Amino acid sequence: MNLRLYVISLFLSSLLGGVVALTGYKMLFPGIENETIEQKQNRFFASPVSNYKTDTSFSVKVPDGLNFVYAAEKVKPAVVHIKTRYEQVNVPSPETVDENEEGSDDWFHDFHGFDGPFKGSVPRESAGSGVIISPDGYIATNNHVIEKASEIEVILEDKRSYSGTVIGTDPTTDLALIKIEEENLPFVRYGNTDQLHIGEWVLAIGNPFDLTSTVTAGIISGKGRNINILKDKDNLQIESFIQTDAAVNPGNSGGALVNLKGELMGINTAIASNTGISQGYSFAVPVSLTKKVMDDLLRYGSVQRALLGVHIQDVDAKKAKENGLKQVRGVLVEDINEQSAAQAAGIRSGDVIFKIDSHIINSMTELQSIVGTYHPGDKIAVWFEREGEEQKTWVTLRNSNGNTLLPKPKFAKTINIFGADMAPASPLEKKALGIGNGVKIVRIAEGRIKDAGMRVGFIITEMDSHPVTSAEEVFKIINNSQRAIVVEGVFPNGTKGYHAIAP
Missing domain, CATH: 2.40.10.120 (Thrombin, subunit H)
Structure with a gap:
């Protein structure tokens, strides 16, 4: 009889442990519909x-x-x-x-x-x-x-x-x-x-x-x-x-x-x-x-295709000689689209692009594939040669309509802001971290948010001492400010964090 009671109690303990594990798992990973x-x-x-x-x-x-x-x-x-x-x-x-x-x-x-x-x-x-x-x-x-x-x-x-x-x-x-x-x-x-x-x-x-x-x-x-x-x-x-x-x-x-x-x-x-x-x-x-x-x-x-907005050609020995280039490298910019990201960044016809971020560019396909991994609104560093001099510029990529707008995600809570996807912190997250409000970063790429040192999972609770509850609020505060913004928030482990977004 005692053996039977022991077996039953062991089974119930195992069952309870599984339920606790599953519940804890769901609390640790809320909002998974927004995951990459x-x-x-x-x-x-x-x-x-x-x-x-x-x-x-x-x-x-x-x-x-x-x-x-x-x-x-x-x-x-x-x-x-x-x-x-x-x-x-x-x-x-x-x-x-x-x-x-x-x-x-x-x-x-x-x-x-x-x-x-x-x-x-x-x-x-x-x-x-x-x-x-x-x-x-x-x-x-x-x-x-x-x-x-x-x-x-x-x-x-x-x-x-x-x-x-x-x-x-x-x-x-x-x-x-x-x-x-x-x-x-x-x-x-x-x-x-x-x-x-x-x-x-x-x-x-x-x-x-x-x-x-x-x-x-x-x-x-x-x-x-x-x-x-x-x-x-x-x-x-x-x-x-x-x-x-x-x-x-x-x-x-x-x-x-x-x-x-x-x-x-x-x-x-x-x-x-x-x-x-x-x-x-x-x-x-x-x-x-x-x-x-x-x-x-x-x-x-x-x-969501990000575009540089340039017409380009591969550079071979003949084209390098014709254009007085120091090296046979990169891609030659033949023309610039109106209202394009390249035009806004000051890139001109005749420039030779040879590097994007950390990627060396030696062909049209390399440039297209690298730019193709970004979204409209992402900021990239572009190195180019002009009249024998190497130069660098920052380019904020645009879509085919000439802007940086992204459609509303199928999971409607998420909004892209300056290269980062943000969504309101879930009730479970707020309860677990002891906060009453916050906006969570669920995806991040090049842009002002990443430049400020913030990372995926960070929850913004205040900006310039003002509580934030929505991604729209974050956008308005950043967009309307003419000075650096102090950001306060919390990491998934409960540690507080502070960042500054440059104007």
């Missing part, structure tokens, strides 16, 4: 209630020598098979593209798997791949994999099947974000494209020819490749692909390109081929651009 994908990834590793059984230590060193097993086993469970269904003729297959059509080139192919050309309005199916990028079911893939599909089926490596919902698409980068309703999924953590080197080993993982969870290996053959396969009516397409010689084929579209640590380096998108199957080279959208596009689609439903 990367914050979702980081939060998952800190979660006290995660039941993801796969090894999630991405800090593990790759074993000495050439070893593909670690990355393959890490990533395969997070690469999904996407099957789409179309009810009518609305998406041409590679086999039906008119080779004489302007801009078409049969040497380059997307490579999701088609079952053949459309025939009248007979339903047809297509297949591709996708990469789970957060444990709550967000999946990165190519736009051309799911474009105009009437049904999307997502099949995991363990054969579980789900209906996929399109969160948003971006034809200018050929990326899309979809979601399935599931929790604690294996996912691929973002890597750093800036640390990816020519000659480095990578793996391509996808589902070619319906052969699920296929892994192939190759090296990075090039970076910043423009292969002219994306078209946009406003000429806003960004092509700065990673080139690799890992074998990819129809069905690999939307799959993962990863390094030997199992970190996501890119989304496989196209191949160079005369036949439609692998002939040695493939191309992937780099993760630096993928991260920004995924977060925009998650937050706004569409990509």
Whole structure:
């Protein structure tokens, strides 16, 4: 009898402990609807209630020598098979593209798997791949994999099947974000494209020819490749692909390109081929651009493109000589758009841009891809050469309408202010931190907020001794002040913080 009571009390204690852990977790991570994908990834590793059984230590060193097993086993469970269904003729297959059509080139192919050309309005199916990028079911893939599909089926490596919902698409980068309703999924953590080197080993993982969870290996053959396969009516397409010689084929579209640590380096998108199957080279959208596009689609439903507002050309030896340049480097500014960010910053025709922030610029594709990772309103440092002299200017990027406005996020509480997304502190946060009001920074990029030393998670409670309760109040105080503003707030751990925003 005593043994029975002991077992029952032990069970109740375990149950109570689980409830306390779950409650504490929710208090520690309120407002998660405002998170970026990367914050979702980081939060998952800190979660006290995660039941993801796969090894999630991405800090593990790759074993000495050439070893593909670690990355393959890490990533395969997070690469999904996407099957789409179309009810009518609305998406041409590679086999039906008119080779004489302007801009078409049969040497380059997307490579999701088609079952053949459309025939009248007979339903047809297509297949591709996708990469789970957060444990709550967000999946990165190519736009051309799911474009105009009437049904999307997502099949995991363990054969579980789900209906996929399109969160948003971006034809200018050929990326899309979809979601399935599931929790604690294996996912691929973002890597750093800036640390990816020519000659480095990578793996391509996808589902070619319906052969699920296929892994192939190759090296990075090039970076910043423009292969002219994306078209946009406003000429806003960004092509700065990673080139690799890992074998990819129809069905690999939307799959993962990863390094030997199992970190996501890119989304496989196209191949160079005369036949439609692998002939040695493939191309992937780099993760630096993928991260920004995924977060925009998650937050706004569409990509918020930041523009410098310049017409540029690559600089070669001939052009450097013609323009009296000291070095063969950078991109030549041919023209400046009216009311553009570049015009406002004093950039002129004839200037040669050779550096943006910490990134050296040596081609049009490099400039476009770097600027493409920012939002309207973000401030960047631009180095350029003019009449033989190196100069630097700060540029506040604008959108296609010539302003820095961002649409209201789908999660309506969040507002972008001087490069930072802000939202009112939640009731749980205010209670836990002992504050009666506050505005939390949920995302931050270059701008006056970041320049003041504030970071994600910091809650602004007062500005110049005035309590603030909304992001609109923060904006008005900063915008109307002609002097430095003293900001008081609290960090997530309860420590008070003080900052000054320069006029």
